Amino acid sequence: MVAVAELAGVSVRRGSAVLLNSVELIVDEHERWVVIGPNGAGKTTLLQLLGAQLYPSDGVVGLLGEVVGAIDVFELRPRIGLSSSAFAERIPAGERVRDVVLSAAYAVVGRWREDYDEYDLDRANQLLASLRIDQLAERTFGTLSEGERKRVQIARALMTDPELLLLDEPASGLDLAGREALIDTLSSICLDPASPATVLVTHHVEEIPEGITHALLLNKGSVVAAGPVGLVLTSDNLSQTFGLPLSVELRDGRWSARSRR
Numbered sequence: 001m002v003a004v005a006e007l008a009g010v011s012v013r014r015g016s017a018v019l020l021n022s023v024e025l026i027v028d029e030h031e032r033w034v035v036i037g038p039n040g041a042g043k044t045t046l047l048q049l050l051g052a053q054l055y056p057s058d059g060v061v062g063l064l065g066e067v068v069g070a071i072d073v074f075e076l077r078p079r080i081g082l083s084s085s086a087f088a089e090r091i092p093a094g095e096r097v098r099d100v101v102l103s104a105a106y107a108v109v110g111r112w113r114e115d116y117d118e119y120d121l122d123r124a125n126q127l128l129a130s131l132r133i134d135q136l137a138e139r140t141f142g143t144l145s146e147g148e149r150k151r152v153q154i155a156r157a158l159m160t161d162p163e164l165l166l167l168d169e170p171a172s173g174l175d176l177a178g179r180e181a182l183i184d185t186l187s188s189i190c191l192d193p194a195s196p197a198t199v200l201v202t203h204h205v206e207e208i209p210e211g212i213t214h215a216l217l218l219n220k221g222s223v224v225a226a227g228p229v230g231l232v233l234t235s236d237n238l239s240q241t242f243g244l245p246l247s248v249e250l251r252d253g254r255w256s257a258r259s260r261r
């Protein structure tokens with residue numbers, strides 16, 4: 001096993017606020033992690049650390065064999081695929097879908113070269129097809145539905161053939177059919193041995209795709225539990241994470257949770 005990400009005693013503080021508190025985490029190359037916690041738990045902050053977008057206040061963040069702070073983050077970032085709504089907001093509404101994906105190869109947002117390599121063009125087209133949005137390639141990003149935008153973001157995150165894939169709430173804002181279709185696609189990614197190590201953030205256990213191997217539960221910046229998903233996603237752990245009595249169930253590969261009466 002090779003660790004693609006390693007957090008040792010990592011804390012993030014802003015003024016008197018503790019966003020993350022002494023987090024320990026090792027993500028190995030074939031693992032697919034889900035990070036679950038209530039609003040404000042620190043999930044996005046954790047993902048930003050894993051994406052080399054943020055430095056810790058304390059502790060050590062190791063990514064892809066390098067220590068963050070000891071290497072230029074601009075060398076690390078192209079090796080990490082990140083899909084988040086914060087990033088999506090930076091995509092110009094008039095940008096063509098194929099170019100949104102293609103321009104990731106050049107670490108830019110917005111088309112900037114008239115001629116892309118044939119290899120990059122082929123890869124972008126393959127990703128659009130595998131995410132079932134090839135028919136949208138010529139459309140502009142601003143005209144897409146929320147579900148279509150999520151798929152474009154994931155295709156873009158995969159464009160550089162990253163060693164670590166980070167997905168921040170990929171299914172948020174989708175209707176039931178859109179959510180289920182996206183979770184199906186995410187399951188295919190997670191179950192494919194050729195996919196990169198993955199860390200997916202969500203508020204909802206119902207949004208955990210099949211193929212997720214590990215879970216980390218966060219509450220108020222601290223880890224409640226972390227490890228193999230079957231051991232971590234218990235009713236007790238989830239109740240502690242969300243601060244109310246919950247009953248958790250796994251059926252046909254999908255998780256669900258409801259309030260315990």
Ligand SMILES: Nc1ncnc2c1ncn2[C@@H]1O[C@H](COP(=O)(O)OP(=O)(O)OP(=O)(O)O)[C@@H](O)[C@H]1O
Nearest residue numbers: 014017019037038039040041042043044045046203
């Ligand atoms: N610059 C800052 N100063 C103070 N507090 C901050 C700052 N940035 C973030 N926070 C707080 O840190 C906490 C963790 O934020 P984060 O976005 O990581 O949580 P989250 O688990 O992703 O939340 P959500 O599920 O609502 O997206 C939140 O309470 C947030 O208000």
